Amino acid sequence: MTDEGTWELIDCYAAAMLRAKEAGCDGVQVHIAHGYLLSEFISPYTNRREDQWGGSIENRTRILKEIIIRGKKLTGDDYPVLVKLNTTDGFAGAGYLSLEDALYTAKLMDSLGVAAIEVSGGIKESKKGFAWPVINTPEKEAYFGAAAKKIKDEVSCPVILVGGLRSLAVMESVIDQGTADMVALCRPFIKEPDLVKRFINGQARVACASCNGCFNPKGISCNYQAGK
Numbered sequence: 001m002t003d004e005g006t007w008e009l010i011d012c013y014a015a016a017m018l019r020a021k022e023a024g025c026d027g028v029q030v031h032i033a034h035g036y037l038l039s040e041f042i043s044p045y046t047n048r049r050e051d052q053w054g055g056s057i058e059n060r061t062r063i064l065k066e067i068i069i070r071g072k073k074l075t076g077d078d079y080p081v082l083v084k085l086n087t088t089d090g091f092a093g094a095g096y097l098s099l100e101d102a103l104y105t106a107k108l109m110d111s112l113g114v115a116a117i118e119v120s121g122g123i124k125e126s127k128k129g130f131a132w133p134v135i136n137t138p139e140k141e142a143y144f145g146a147a148a149k150k151i152k153d154e155v156s157c158p159v160i161l162v163g164g165l166r167s168l169a170v171m172e173s174v175i176d177q178g179t180a181d182m183v184a185l186c187r188p189f190i191k192e193p194d195l196v197k198r199f200i201n202g203q204a205r206v207a208c209a210s211c212n213g214c215f216n217p218k219g220i221s222c223n224y225q226a227g228k
């Protein structure tokens with residue numbers, strides 16, 4: 001992508017944020033996670049650029065900074081702009097997105113006035129990606145909890161934790177222990193759209209088995225196994 005193309009893209013993001021506001025959306029979430037373009041920019045694994053958009057973490061986050069500044073200018077200070085942020089690429093070792101880089105990005109987003117940071121991680125090329133399979137014990141839940149806590153300790157905006165939350169007790173402990181301010185769930189709501197009511201009525205755990213059948217390209221089917 002050329003320098004000119006990058007600036008054009010920044011304007012496209014800002015224009016999209018304004019379109020969402022004008023269409024009546026209550027807020028927007030800028031996606032800096034899961035291997036999509038903006039998370040590719042922040043990771044040294046996918047960003048090998050040697051210009052002002054690559055190299056140092058300051059350069060790798062430059063595109064986000066410009067998007068948030070321009071987007072907020074267009075939508076107004078009161079309009080909620082959230083971000084979903086990768087805290088890891090999902091690979092161990094050097095050369096990938098580090099928690100230190102994620103912390104830098106979170107603090108930058110906070111300083112620019114984002115309404116909340118949703119903490120996630122993983123890219124498709126990594127073994128587990130962002131939707132880890134078979135979350136069947138409390139120990140496997142909240143798999144980005146440690147990263148969320150580190151970020152929460154350093155930012156003033158609310159932090160939302162997503163990823164593998166399956167039991168009410170773990171969700172409550174995430175809030176009580178100050179790991180995050182809010183929790184978000186995805187796959188459990190596909191299995192049980194009325195999950196909140198079920199929790200209120202005493203259900204303690206979601207029915208979702210984290211089989212990832214909801215990724216089945218032919219249609220959602222719980223316990224679907226890729227290739228079978």
Ligand SMILES: Cc1cc2nc3c(=O)[nH]c(=O)nc-3n(C[C@H](O)[C@H](O)[C@H](O)COP(=O)(O)O)c2cc1C
Nearest residue numbers: 120130131162163164165184185186187188214215
């Ligand atoms: C079918 C499906 C589609 C998803 N699409 C998106 C998406 O468009 N954007 C996004 O940020 N996350 C997406 N996710 C990831 C979820 O938002 C969430 O981060 C992930 O599933 C982990 O949370 P969970 O354990 O509660 O499912 C998707 C997940 C599933 C299962």
